[in-house]
Amino acid sequence: MNMISCKNVSFAYDNVVTVKDLNFSIVDGDYFCIVGKNGSGKSTLLKGLLHLKKPFAGIIEMHNRLAPAEIGYLPQQTSIQKDFPASVYEVVLSGCLNRLGFRPFYSKNEKNVAEHNMERLGIGHLKNKCYRELSGGQQQRVLLARALCATKKAILLDEPVAGLDPVVSQEMYELIQTINGQGITVIMVSHDIPSTMKYAKHILHLHHTQLFFGTAGEYQNSDIGRRFIGKETYVQPDA
Numbered sequence: 001m002n003m004i005s006c007k008n009v010s011f012a013y014d015n016v017v018t019v020k021d022l023n024f025s026i027v028d029g030d031y032f033c034i035v036g037k038n039g040s041g042k043s044t045l046l047k048g049l050l051h052l053k054k055p056f057a058g059i060i061e062m063h064n065r066l067a068p069a070e071i072g073y074l075p076q077q078t079s080i081q082k083d084f085p086a087s088v089y090e091v092v093l094s095g096c097l098n099r100l101g102f103r104p105f106y107s108k109n110e111k112n113v114a115e116h117n118m119e120r121l122g123i124g125h126l127k128n129k130c131y132r133e134l135s136g137g138q139q140q141r142v143l144l145a146r147a148l149c150a151t152k153k154a155i156l157l158d159e160p161v162a163g164l165d166p167v168v169s170q171e172m173y174e175l176i177q178t179i180n181g182q183g184i185t186v187i188m189v190s191h192d193i194p195s196t197m198k199y200a201k202h203i204l205h206l207h208h209t210q211l212f213f214g215t216a217g218e219y220q221n222s223d224i225g226r227r228f229i230g231k232e233t234y235v236q237p238d239a
């Protein structure tokens with residue numbers, strides 16, 4: 001069943017259209033990857049899906065009463081975020097912010113949700129540690145736990161393994177796959193094409209418009225897919 005549909009969607013900055021004619025759907029339980037070169041419109045689309053940016057034209061439909069605030073979001077990390085002076089627990093719990101409404105304090109239930117997601121991602125033992133003292137991989141797990149506090153339905157991840165070493169990246173991908181297997185829809189922007197091909201169910205390839213939308217298998221067999229996968233996959237030169 002469709003969770004989100006984009007129909008003839010375009011985005012513009014200062015009335016200048018930068019991304020146009022997007023037509024695709026994300027289904028319940030999808031592992032949906034958005035790929036494309038720098039500046040092709042991936043982050044703009046993410047902002048659109050989160051309703052942080054209005055389409056210039058077209059419509060983004062959220063089905064089954066999915067509210068944008070119910071999508072957990074793991075943004076790209078900046079150096080300022082990496083230095084954030086809060087405990088792991090505080091960072092994870094802040095994922096429940098959207099549930100607070102006018103209440104000033106978190107409820108017992110929200111605290112339980114935070115505890116549950118820390119255990120789920122294997123960071124329960126880091127609860128009282130300062131976020132900025134963690135490794136890059138641990139920080140990403142914390143942010144993933146935070147994103148999961150906001151949702152039972154979908155998470156949106158912007159380059160979740162950027163800056164992580166191959167082993168930690170692999171662990172992160174396995175966690176994301178496990179979460180997807182538990183029924184959470186995964187929507188991910190990625191420059192990591194080999195892993196995209198390994199895990200994605202559907203792929204959207206952007207270059208200011210939609211160059212491809214379909215299954216990972218269809219992408220692999222398409223001209224655009226073959227060219228992009230070939231270019232982006234790093235081949236170890238002969239020693």
Ligand SMILES: Nc1ncnc2c1ncn2[C@@H]1O[C@H](COP(=O)(O)OP(=O)(O)OP(=O)(O)O)[C@@H](O)[C@H]1O
Pocket residue numbers: 013018036037038039040041042043044045
């Ligand atoms: N705030 C803005 N004002 C004006 N133009 C913008 C703004 N943000 C993005 N753009 C333009 O919109 C287009 C798409 O940018 P976007 O950041 O969405 O690309 P991207 O695919 O996410 O890039 P990257 O892979 O480098 O993160 C680009 O041409 C960019 O210059």
